[in-house]
Amino acid sequence: MPDAIPALRIPKPDGDTHAGQPAYDLIELLFFAYRDFVSDPDRILDEYGFGRAHHRVLHFVDRQPGLTIAELLDILRITKQSLNRVLKELIEKRFVESRTGTADRRQRLLYATPQGHDLAQKLARLQTRRIARALADMEPDAKDAVTRYLLRLIDPDDRAHVERLVFGTEKV
Incomplete structure (x- = not known):
């Protein structure tokens, strides 16, 4: 990486840059950073026949044992149908297990199996x-x-919720 970074076009809060153009530099840097950030896990996930959706589900189930399906849907903001397909595969391949809730037997609580935990940790170490x-x-x-x-x-409107999930607190 070069020592000096070219001047970024910092956007104004209304979305325009000072030159009136979108912040293409930052937009593209985010695209490329994300591409490379997920590339290492992608290679490992492919060995299991898994994709990024599997990674996201496994990550949050491992980080929050006993997570309900409703909570996971709220975190990922995906359809129940999309989650069901991915979750079914993770359960069938014994990376995640679903247990009946103790207070509400209709609830399904999700837990990473030891195999699931190991894979989640391996992927997290790569990204770390x-x-x-x-x-x-x-x-x-x-x-x-x-x-x-x-x-x-x-x-x-979602920031406090994310802060609680990530940091276990209301504010950073």
Whole structure:
């Protein structure tokens, strides 16, 4: 990565840049960063016949044991039909298990199996290495700045919910 980053066209809150053009540089950097961020897990997931949807489900089920299907649908914002297909495969291949709720027997609580936990951890370690490399040569407070930036990309009405999920708190 070059030492000097070209000047970014910082958009105004209304979505325009100072030059009146969309922030193509930031938009494209987000596309390319996401492409590479998921590329390492994609290769491993492919060995299991899984895709990114499987990764997202496994990630959140592993991070929040006992997650309900309704909660998972809320986190992922996908259709129940889409989730059912992915979840069925993860359950059939014994990466996730579904248990009946104790308080409400109609509820299905989701848990990663030991095999599912191991895969989720393997994928998370790959992505953690990429994040660590990106932050390695940056200022000490770069992680805080990146965290604030990513949180502000989230819709304001969902931000507190995401903060609770990610940090276990109301505010960062």
